[in-house]
Amino acid sequence: MRKILLAGAVAALTAMPVLAAPDEENTDKTTAETPADAIVPQVRTKDLSGTFGGQRISYTATMQEHVLKGEDDKDEAVIVTTSYVKDPLDTSRPVFFLFNGGPGSGTVWLMMGAFGPKRVAIPTDGTDDGAPPYPIVDNPDSLLDVADLVFIDPPGTGFSYLTDDADPKDYYGLNPDARAVAKVIRLWLNENGRWNSPKFLGGESYGTTRSAAVVNQLEGNTYNDVGLNGIVLISTVLDFALDANVPGNELPYITYIPSMAATALYHGKATAPSTEAFVEEARQFALGPYATALLKGQDLPQAERAAVRAELSRFTGLSEQFLDNADLRVTPARFYKELLRDRGLTVGRLDARYTGRDYDSAGEFADNDPSFYGIDAGYTAAINSWARETLGFETEREYQSIGREPGQYWTWEPEGIRGGDHYMNVAPYIGRALRENSGLAVFVGQGWYDFATPFFAAEYSLNRTGIPQDRVGFHYYDAGHMMYVRDEDRQKLSADLRTFIRQQLQ
Structure with missing residues (x-):
């Protein structure tokens, strides 16, 4: 939708605490010495373990604030990422950057529903999530066995926010949002020494629109210096005329x-x-x-x-x-x-x-x-429980699972696309990236019962002129927009993505 609810789903049973070893402690790596008027970014880490894709894996969960500055060097935006990195560190492993859509949606849906190490368990048969408590359970379908995962809450979503010094128009819009997300990705690569790691980028719903725009920032426009191995589009919307x-x-x-x-x-x-x-x-x-x-x-x-x-x-x-x-x-x-x-x-x-x-x-x-x-209450409860109680993230801000603020200022004009700004179509960004990066491929996941981003519209968008067809693959699921709410399709989606990632590394 221009108002696409970037999506997710989950829900009801009894709450299960996330268990950690007795000696595990949350650690706050907040910088001690900073200017008095500067934001001190919060960094929370925790060492955990789980079984993913049949492998027992130790990993570090890090919830971190990244501060973006304006031209006058004033703090303008605080962007939160939640990363899961396998221990010991292996820089040859892929890094998979993910976000949801909205464009005001936090990444709760993909993290707590599909690919994070824990998920909220709601009914999978099309019935609603009911009332709390909602069980937070181990997620063997997480992709941590094949890639380190970085979930990004773009400006105005999740716990991410703009400061009083920021002009919303500099962050809320197709290209401003993409520039901010691209900047966060580059910061994360710098801070974690992962520039030469294989890289995948994935989004759901408007997050697929964002993926195309971010690829344009990373490979084709602002930076031109971050090569990608794969783009993952889940419930795709690229051509808004459709x-x-x-x-x-x-x-x-x-x-x-x-x-x-x-x-x-x-x-x-x-x-x-x-x-x-x-x-x-x-x-x-x-x-x-x-x-x-x-x-x-x-x-x-x-x-x-x-x-x-x-x-x-x-x-x-x-x-x-x-x-x-x-x-x-x-x-x-x-x-x-x-x-x-x-x-x-x-x-x-x-x-x-x-x-x-x-x-x-x-x-x-x-x-x-x-x-x-039928799903929203369970997801919101799960992300707050996981972030605040397990990872120890401290904030008085409410988690914006579907935030309204970005939509109040959002601008849709694409840039650098033949045909001008008559309507919004970012599929050409993907075509350009494929033409200019021979190692790049696109994974498209679509549900049969999704009317927010119908599968036939995705097919139409991605078989237009200028998009190499030999590196675009479609996968279909017996559910809707958030196909992962159905257990069988979450497992299939996870297996399909494991295959895609491994093929791209060959």
Whole structure:
């Protein structure tokens, strides 16, 4: 979304304390001598161990504030990273930098749901996370066996914040945000002596947009000095024209059809031998008869309209009368409300497996997204418990899992992309990086039931001119935006990424 909730999911059972050896202590490496008006960055470390990918690994967890200064050398932003580095230090190991999206989302979702050494355990079957306590459990699917992990909370997210001396416009926007994240990555490499380590960059949702913009800062624009081995895009949004349901723009209707087909099949509103087969049928219909019909506009012959309407009904599970009333163009918001109206239910946006019950069954818009309110409390509880109680991070600030401040100032203009600033499309950044770095490859992970960043839109964005196709690989999962909330898909995602990382090191 421009307002994409960068995403995550989790939830309910009984709280389990994170155990540490009796002699483990939090250590504060705060610098002792600094100017009186300077921010003293907090650094908390803890030695821990766990089993990841079948390997027993000792690691150091470090939660650290990085201070970014303005041109007048005043402290402007405090950016928090949480890193997990295998002991003993091995600089030949890859470093994987990760963040979520929003653009105001903290990295809680990827850290406490997918790849961190601990995760919050919520139901995986599309039911909500309920009430606390929420169990925080070992995460054998963490990628610590193949890479050191650095989770970044960009400006205005998580515990990261701007000072009173900062102008929000210098940090909140596609390129200002990317420059700040790129600067933090370079600082981390400096401080940890990891410049020659293999490097991977990954984001979820708007975090994939950020990934493209950060790659442009690291390899193609501001610095040109940080080579990457891999880019990981989870629930991808690169071309925002595909999310613009405005009169005259037919692309969103086309790219949502396969997601609607997968959802209709999941909820028993369509029939097919498999999700993959039905989705492929829907792709071909969307690109062929359906796209042709929309492009003909009011010149569409009635017989052709009737044939397309019947097929559209078969794929979407919606009645031909409804589709006729909508002029064959169904927005996602209408689909959430209409698909299961006869059952008095709505379906989720982030994950259409989830269902909700509105105040009533009238109207055309759902009251809320059941796939978000079904997971958010568990994640927020987990990150605060882990950061404050286990890692010993001290702050009076609230953790911004979905912060609103960045969105109040956000600017979307890309820079250096052919075609100008007519709309936001950062896929060309990835194409340029692939063309100029022969050792770079892209991993794309998509859920069938994700309407925030539909998989067909990701496919469309990444097969445009100028993007080498031999180093872009797609992987699909039987869940939604945060596919890792489903146990089977978290395990599959972890295994797929292990394979990707190892292949890039060969």
